[in-house]
Amino acid sequence: MSRLVLLALLADFAILSLAAFGGAATIAPALREGVVLRRHWMSDAEFLQLYAVARAAPGPNIIIASVIGWKVAGLVGLLVATVAVLTPSSIVCLLLGRLTVRFEATAFVRALKLGLAPVAVGLILASGLAIAQAADPDKIAWAMTAAGAAWVVFARRNPLWILAAGGALAVAMRLLGRA
């Protein structure tokens, strides 16, 4: 039984690995569908909680897959899920990355790199906006978002300072609101 679970983890996540263009956000709906509805490994609420914590915690959000493996089958599940979600995409990335280095001087690779760069930048901007849309309920929260953006653009200091300040400000407002 547990071997079947591990096989299912391996197969499901290896396929999702190759579909995860951009990162965990792209495969989150498919992950949820597979883990909650098809495999019944956890409830919807449990999945959403894991996803929320994985996003708030440091590190690439793709480690949500590892944590699902851990919840489903302990340490072995964690290892299987991690290897499954990272290996296929990383091998493709390694091989195609080498091709782009080898054919660096060709017109095709130059157009590829020049063309893809602005789109990647646009998608980073979009992800900042999407997080803000979900995380900012009021004007104060939007002001904090604006402060974060201004920090990166104008200050050369570590972004963790403004992140800590944002957290501290929210805590202070909460305390004052209570008082």
Next chain:
Amino acid sequence: MSAEEASPHDHSLAELAGAFLKIGLLGFGGVAVMARRVLVEERGWFDDEAYAQMLGLAQALPGANTVNLAVLIGDRAQGSPGALAALAALIAPPLALLIAILLVYDRIETLPLVRAALAGMASTGAGLVFGTGLRLAWGLRRRRTGLLFGLAAMVLVAGLHAPLAWTALFAGLASMLYAAWALRREARA
């Protein structure tokens, strides 16, 4: 050309692991912010323009962006062992930390102050991600027209809620065709 410029991507295994360890462990609210911070500003391994190109490649390949960056940069420096070292440093420590957080999460999640702090960090973090995009866009200012494809992708995903993968595919293809045309025109001129 200085010796440093002759092999700018020749980082040791320890340097690779150190950089990606920092990106992973300090990458709160989206590793994209810390990845640019460490690789461009702190280590100076890329300027914004070269970094945006690397990111474009990482984005277009399957797999999470920062995971792919670790593979691409690690492989370029030290071959497969480099890719593995960068990837392991990026993934393993945050994973251990995440599991530790989950073990106590049920007890701390309901605390109102913890919730407030997380909400404040999420709002600020969204701005950090957006600001990182702005800095990278500035790095691409030499090719202003090309940036329109990035603007289009942003509006499609954030404004019109178009699916990210399809937007990346079509905007990427259109942008590549434009870049190929622009390069040919420059070569002729």
